[in-house]
Amino acid sequence: MDATYHVLCEEGYAGLTMRAIAAEAGTSKSLIHYHFDTKEELLLTFLERFLDRLDEWLVEIESETDDPEARLLAFVDRFVVQPADADRQAFWRAVLELRLQAAHQEGFREQLKANNDAIRSALASIIADGIEDGTFREVDPETTADLVLDALEGARTRQATLGPEEAPLTAREAVREHVLDDLVREE
Amino acid sequence: MDATYHVLCEEGYAGLTMRAIAAEAGTSKSLIHYHFDTKEELLLTFLERFLDRLDEWLVEIESETDDPEARLLAFVDRFVVQPADADRQAFWRAVLELRLQAAHQEGFREQLKANNDAIRSALASIIADGIEDGTFREVDPETTADLVLDALEGARTRQATLGPEEAPLTAREAVREHVLDDLVREE
Amino acid sequence: MDATYHVLCEEGYAGLTMRAIAAEAGTSKSLIHYHFDTKEELLLTFLERFLDRLDEWLVEIESETDDPEARLLAFVDRFVVQPADADRQAFWRAVLELRLQAAHQEGFREQLKANNDAIRSALASIIADGIEDGTFREVDPETTADLVLDALEGARTRQATLGPEEAPLTAREAVREHVLDDLVREE
Amino acid sequence: MDATYHVLCEEGYAGLTMRAIAAEAGTSKSLIHYHFDTKEELLLTFLERFLDRLDEWLVEIESETDDPEARLLAFVDRFVVQPADADRQAFWRAVLELRLQAAHQEGFREQLKANNDAIRSALASIIADGIEDGTFREVDPETTADLVLDALEGARTRQATLGPEEAPLTAREAVREHVLDDLVREE
């Protein structure tokens, strides 16, 4: 799994061959096939593990603060890759490739969907909480959550395909200005 | 070129082999290599042609209306794929794959960057015009443009990887509510 | 024909493709096939023309001097490529490749054989003349001719495969010392 | 390796394809690529092994006799292919092609050069020994060695391109008469 991660970061999805993974792991291709019958299965397991970590990651937010505004910002920050963090950039890029390539395979879609739903409802409930306690004005929490997530995803894609390393950062600011400020304006 | 388009839509980037293109075009691989020395060259030409059409597409907007608000909405609509249009969905998906895979090749990056800049500044100038004539409140046009474009891109990605066909539509609504309404509120 | 010559020198036998010849000649492959049905035919014609020129070359020697010793040296010099003459080196190299590749094709062998016989008997008769007029001691003219020609050929091969540009020159000196001096010793 | 040898003899360098080697070896192309990453590497290894055997071959001479004259003749005999030995003829022919084609690749040149130097100095030291003990008259050992080797190489080339199967034999006689007899004349 670790080897898969590293190869994915360093070589991208195109370079994610069984040979490369085995070499990175310091074993043989055969051994990998002993544990995972097929490459698809390996990738499935890898994605599963990765998405699980993402979930755990989100839970931490709730223990950090109670303020809806702070929570929303903290949430956004999880998905913002710092310009200097080349490794994480490469990784997000690779995950995007992986998602794209794997999308028309049955097993993957379900996982991705489940994960996305989790993220989305986490954010939506933060917003709903904010509405309930009067911090935010009344909006549809899910629609707003989608907007925020889409914007962040789009920024990462822009970063991956065009290279402007600061894309996620400016996206963060834009979200703050146009979404967050908008939500708390009535205040 | 047409064959490339169709293969890309039907098989995705992974299935975009010379053999597949030739088969789709009803010719031989050799003939394709006669016209394009290398696969990269073919893809480059393909992307070029596609991006050119995108550019032309944007120009049309300016002739349709003078109202900044209407213009902005028209602009957004260009990048929203209707749920029913499966072909276009597949195509946008494929283009995204293409962009991702090709991003670390010199020639591609420049093209993609140039095209993205064109789109971005077109949208930014629509916003700037709106600010100037008092329709919109004072914001940074480029940051706002990035937000809108990122959100739309993210929605398409969500659609491509998860399958919610309505993603772009809801993104459109979210942009209308959180960005456009926000811009014209002072009115 | 000229184009064939140039391609052969610049690209070697491996690079002697119809495309390259056509490009060098500034025409199309099709036109070449119009004149020569097949590549083999073209090469056959080329070799023919080249060998003819070699023959003419040899005749000139007889008009230059009557002295057997001088004639023999003049003859040798025809087959010695100067270290500085990179073009001729490349050409001899290419001709050797051509001869080797073509050797198991019917037509070629006859031509090469005829040409080699001409060269050989020209040199042999120079030696025979020398024996007759008492300049040289009695040897078998043909065996001696073969030795000289083989040595020169071997030196060119050494030059072609190993790169010592002076190989033919030292071969020339060796022939002078061991063969020529030997022939005229009784003097 | 054996398969490479046989294909080289039977089909020549032009027919030395991965497919042919695999077929001859009774396996698949893939397997060959498993052992040798690239065709060049395979050929390099093949050449290496062949040249090594040549070297061992030379060493044997020294243990056969002490007489410089006999040694020199024994040495020459190593490079003389008997007219009847069609296999060896084909092989020498193929090696010559290989050397010619491969000459402009870095790795090959070094090997060829090293091997040639070894052969040359082996012969040169035989001659030098003969001079020292008074068997031979005083000549430059290296120049004479080059002459002998060039003559033998040229004879093999003649044999390969023209087919006179006795070429190396007559070359052997010519060397004996013009070089060896010349060396021992003072006796």
Added chain:
DNA sequence: CATGAATGAGGGTTCATTCAT
């Protein structure tokens, strides 16, 4: 649990040649 050897399908590319104009 672990490996090296082996495989077949398919990757992009190049070649001499042919065909229609």
Added chain:
DNA sequence: AATGAATGAACCCTCATTCAT
């Protein structure tokens, strides 16, 4: 006389996968 378009075979090489040990 001359061309661009088209072809099929063959090129080297890579891949995920399997098999015997």
